[in-house]
Amino acid sequence: MIALIRYTLATTIHGQRYLAPVLLFCAGVGISSGSDSGPLPGVYALNSGILLVxxxxxxxxxxxxxxxxxRAITVVAAxxxxxxxxxxxAVSALFAVGLTIIGLGLPLLMNPRPITAADLPAGALAHLLCASLGLAVGLLCSRLVIRRQGYALLTALALVTAALLTTGSPPNTLFKGMANTNKATDVLPTAAALLPIGLAVLAVAAVITHVISIRRD
Incomplete structure (x- = not known):
C-alpha cells in the first residue's frame, strides 16, 4: 500500500495538475493573512473556506x-x-494536510496577531473539516463518477457553494461561529463535534465512488 501511495504521489507531482489549486490556495491565504482582517478565528474560517474549494x-x-x-493497468497491478x-x-489528504499547515501558519507570519491556546486547535479542526468535505466532493465529481468534465465542474461548484452558504451545514455553522467571536474557546467544542461529520461524509463518498466506478468498469 505504501508503494502504491508513493507511486500515486509521484505521478501526481509529475503531472503538475496539483499546481493550480495549490497556488490558488496560497494566493487566497496570502490575501486574507496580509490584510487587517480581524481576529484569528475569523481569518482561519476564511482560509478553511478556501481550502474546501x-x-x-x-x-x-x-x-x-x-x-x-x-488506471486499469494500475488496478490490475494493485x-x-x-x-x-x-x-x-491518501495522496489528496496529504496535499490537504500540507495546505492546512500553510493556512494555519501564514496568518501568524504575515500579520502577527494575538494568539490563544485555543486558536490553533480550532483553526486546525476547521481546516480538517473543510478538507474532508472537499475530498468528498472531489470524489463524487471526479471522472470515476461523472465522465463529462463540464457536468463534473458544474456539480462540484454547486456542491461547494451549497456547503459554504447553506444555513445549518457544518462549514456554514462553524464559519458563523468563528466569524462572530474573538475567543476560539467559544467554537472549539462545535469544531470538535463537526469534524466526525466531515469524516463520515468522506467515507460515504468513497464508498459511493467505488460502487459507481466498479459498475461502469
Missing amino acids: CATWLTMAVISVEDPTH RGPVKVLAATI
Whole structure:
C-alpha cells in the first residue's frame, strides 16, 4: 500500500495538475493573512473556506492524472480498485494536510496577531473539516463518477457553494461561529463535534465512488 501511495504521489507531482489549486490556495491565504482582517478565528474560517474549494479541485486533479487505460493497468497491478482509490484519497489528504499547515501558519507570519491556546486547535479542526468535505466532493465529481468534465465542474461548484452558504451545514455553522467571536474557546467544542461529520461524509463518498466506478468498469 505504501508503494502504491508513493507511486500515486509521484505521478501526481509529475503531472503538475496539483499546481493550480495549490497556488490558488496560497494566493487566497496570502490575501486574507496580509490584510487587517480581524481576529484569528475569523481569518482561519476564511482560509478553511478556501481550502474546501481547493481540496475539491485537488482530489479531482489527482484522480485525473491517469487516463482510464493507465488506471486499469494500475488496478490490475494493485490487485483491485479499492487499494487504488485508497491511495488516491491518501495522496489528496496529504496535499490537504500540507495546505492546512500553510493556512494555519501564514496568518501568524504575515500579520502577527494575538494568539490563544485555543486558536490553533480550532483553526486546525476547521481546516480538517473543510478538507474532508472537499475530498468528498472531489470524489463524487471526479471522472470515476461523472465522465463529462463540464457536468463534473458544474456539480462540484454547486456542491461547494451549497456547503459554504447553506444555513445549518457544518462549514456554514462553524464559519458563523468563528466569524462572530474573538475567543476560539467559544467554537472549539462545535469544531470538535463537526469534524466526525466531515469524516463520515468522506467515507460515504468513497464508498459511493467505488460502487459507481466498479459498475461502469
